[in-house]
Amino acid sequence: MKVTLIGIDLAKNIFQVCGVNQAGKSVFNRSIKRVQLLTFLRTYPDATIAMEACSGSNYWGRELLSLGHDVKLIPPQHVKPFVKGNKNDRNDAFAICEAAQRPNLIFVQPRTLAQVDIIITHRIRERRIRIRTALTNQIRGLLSEYGIALPKGRNPLNLLLPELLEDANNQLTTIARQYMRELMEELRAINVAIGSLEKDIKLQARTHPDAKRLMGIRGVAEIIATAAVSFAGDGSGYHGARHFSANLGLVPKEFSSGGNRN
Known part of the structure; x- marks a missing residue:
């Protein structure tokens, strides 16, 4: 199944990365080390990347834009309502994907x-x-x-x-x-x-x-x-x-x- 959207729950060293298909169904939801993130995302050149607008998101946004990805930074208050179950990295990453698919949501552009x-x-x-x-x-x-x-x-x-x-x-x-x-x-x-x-x-x-x-x-x-x-x-x-x-x-x-x- 083709991954069309990838949500990343940012952290210092270990990121949670969730990929969903066009139907919004989770294809993968896994932890990836910081040094491996860009290499991993290069295998999905057509995927849109969604992240919370938080510390470090502007850097990663610029890096991913340079790779040709469509990048969506989402204000954290718009992600919280989509967290299902207990709060953990897996649920947070999937919630970012859920929020990014909403048509009326306003996204933030990475700072230059x-x-x-x-x-x-x-x-x-x-x-x-x-x-x-x-x-x-x-x-x-x-x-x-x-x-x-x-x-x-x-x-x-x-x-x-x-x-x-x-x-x-x-x-x-x-x-x-x-x-x-x-x-x-x-x-x-x-x-x-x-x-x-x-x-x-x-x-x-x-x-x-x-x-x-x-x-x-x-x-x-x-x-x-x-x-x-x-x-x-x-x-x-x-x-x-x-x-x-x-x-x-x-x-x-x-x-x-x-x-x-x-």
Whole structure:
């Protein structure tokens, strides 16, 4: 029986691969090592490949597209309803095949390397901003134990903290000054790291044609433009602006029952 669709449950080293025929009946459902996957799939050049859109799926999607396969990445929430019985790798792989055969399901395109470069820059920046926020909050909280309250905002903190460490008339002890000096150096380092990432984002925005076009919209600058490009690509996967907004969570969800729309 000819295998027309192959569902892959991705993992680190051992993948579960399920192949179904045109009638949707399972032909095989087996475990395959990572290093053997592409060799195995070359024996089914005409098969469509379906995977959950998860960590690693963009890499495998690009690799399989280069081999000539039609690749479908499925959002995980659309696969879950098709898992039958207990959750295990075999059932997950077959559920991916089941979901991929639904005619109205919207699939995700694998991100290009350019998109991945942009999105990892944003993700590292976001993590460092969270670290900076936690660090500034800690500094403010510790200073309050010595009766020192600083104005809101990062700039007052960056400006006034060195002066506080040099002021011998406040209640900071020797050990408090030592730790605050270390925290100040840590804060400076994270500011430099964030600034470097933001320079990279500006460069990416100037060199990416879609980002440059988005920056022609009033209110859209480098960070928003590159974030949109890394998330949505060329936008071909969306029906329109409302669909894109809904995917971002900017449009209220519908929860209707018994003829009542909410």
